[in-house]
Amino acid sequence: MPVMSLKAIAGPGSVTRVSQDNAVEDARSARQRDILKTLQQNRQVDVTELAQRFGVSGMTIRRDLAELDEAGQLHRVHGGAIIRRAPAYGSRASIQAGEKAAIARVAAQLVEPGAAVGIDSGTTCHAVAAELAHRSDLTVVTNALHAAITAREGGSRVIVLGGLLTPELSLVNPGIVREPPQVHLDLLILGCGGLSVDRGITYFDPTEVEVRRLLASLADRVVVTADHTKFDRKKAMVLGPLDLIDVLVTDAAPPEPLRTALAAADVEVVIAT
Known part of the structure; x- marks a missing residue:
């Protein structure tokens, strides 16, 4: 036939x-x-x-x-x-706190000694910074003040990308995309607002997406940290397709058809327990 x-x-x-x-x-x-x-x-x-x-x-x-x-x-x-104001940072940090802590522990294990690591804004990424706070061998690049202050506690070198301070205490600057920093990242730790088959990695805030896209372009590997509540959620601001991700660290197996789409995009899915 x-x-x-x-x-x-x-x-x-x-x-x-x-x-x-x-x-x-x-x-x-x-x-x-x-x-x-x-x-x-x-x-x-x-x-x-x-x-x-x-x-x-x-x-x-x-x-x-x-x-x-x-x-x-x-x-x-x-x-x-x-405009709808986002919930206060502190209140969001308490949501899925146990899952975020488990995800952060696993994600931190992916950071090799002496690595240059980018850390995104958001509560899960801040939890990763807390897991790395005891280390002094890293170069951390971030636009999130929460992550910068926490990572600096251990003595690692911290590079903060400048710009306008947002209510989330992250810094955004459209000019940084035109003149990117001369840095190379071994690994980028990204959060997300949603993961879906058709829209890929999405976010709420349009002002921060370009900074994330820049950091992703500077990184050898992109690790997305997202708990199960982000599965099949869609925000309006698209960062990129699923194949931008090298590793997804999460707390539960993604549902179908997202699981199949991640496999097709050659994304390694690590479930933190």
């Missing part, structure tokens, strides 16, 4: 529909990213103004705002949306 290609089986019409669906999804993702950036700048957005700006209907914008509201990235109000 001859082997038929997917295109031959599905037919040209199906392939065209897939391409059209992908284009719609790309446009929707780009529009939602732009909405969040506008919200960061202006603290509120208006449905009518957004519809005129993007050349779409008010109903389309309302669907965008509903999705972003459901994902916890803004707060819908009559006629638009306002």
Whole structure:
């Protein structure tokens, strides 16, 4: 029996529909990213103004705002949306605290002696910094003040990327992407807002994604630390596809089809117990 290609089986019409669906999804993702950036700048957005700006209907914008509201990235109000403040850092650190501690212990074991390691912002990455705090042989590169202060306790050299201080006590600076620091990272410890098959590694805050993308480009290996609550969650800001990850350290086996997608992307999944 001859082997038929997917295109031959599905037919040209199906392939065209897939391409059209992908284009719609790309446009929707780009529009939602732009909405969040506008919200960061202006603290509120208006449905009518957004519809005129993007050349779409008010109903389309309302669907965008509903999705972003459901994902916890803004707060819908009559006629638009306002910025939603993230829970305080301390309160988030207490969520899944045991799982984060176990993940941090395993991730810290991946840091070789004398390594240059990048550490992302966020509570799980801060837990990794705490696991490394007794070491004095590392070069730590971070834009997160929590991680920088903790890692410095052991005497390791700490390089802090400068910029505007965010409420999370991380520093963001668009200029750093144009003039990246002259450093090489053996390993990058990344957190995430969500991991999904279709969007890959995603985040809430648009201002920090470019810094993360820069650090990933400087690293030989990327280790994502994420507990099971991040599985199949989607935030609007996309860092990159799953194959950007070398190792995923987590507390539970990912569900299908995410598990299959991670295997296809050649991601090593380490479950901390």
